[in-house]
Amino acid sequence: MLSDAAGLPLVVGVSAASLHDSQALKPLLMALLAIRSRRGPRRRRPVKLRADKAYHSAE
Numbered sequence: 731m732l733s734d735a736a737g738l739p740l741v742v743g744v745s746a747a748s749l750h751d752s753q754a755l756k757p758l759l760m761a762l763l764a765i766r767s768r769r770g771p772r773r774r775r776p777v778k779l780r781a782d783k784a785y786h787s788a789e
Contacts, residue, residue: 732758755781 764772
């Protein structure tokens with residue numbers, strides 16, 4: 731799942747259990763819709779990407 735900074739889900743994907751996170755990331759990024767910008771053409775990818783594997787998750 732990719733979400734914005736506020737936690738709103740942008741893209742959700744399902745993968746095999748043995749698939750490495752790095753291999754699942756590219757299809758999720760490619761599934762993002764174009765981002766409307768104030769000037770110039772629409773961007774396809776966000777400016778920054780932050781990842782978290784949730785090792786310290788309570789669940």
